[in-house]
Amino acid sequence: MTSADRLWPFLCPSHPDHDDQSLNPVAADAPSLVNLECSRVLVCVAENDLLKERGWLYYQELGRRGWIGVVEIQETQGEDHGFHLYALGNEKAQDMIKRLAAFFNREMPPLL
Structure with missing residues (x-):
């Protein structure tokens, strides 16, 4: 069981399984990623982030689910969730x- 598994029922008792679309954008009841209305996404995670695996999953699934856009990922080594806000x-x-x-x-061409 990950830290996110233990923390999520406290944060959102109405959806204690942590597969709520608020935390898991690829959950079964989440809106389709194909309809994401932007041309680019930057997913940022940190090496010690309790949501790191979810960030990587989101990054990977954007392409797999048919979204047309540019997706990038930034993983910062040796840091925790939200590190850039505290120091x-x-x-x-x-x-x-x-x-x-x-x-x-960055200038990006519009989606077709």
């Missing part, structure tokens, strides 16, 4: 913020 002076946090800014500012 802004940390070099890895600054690198993450720079990566986010570059991603948001």
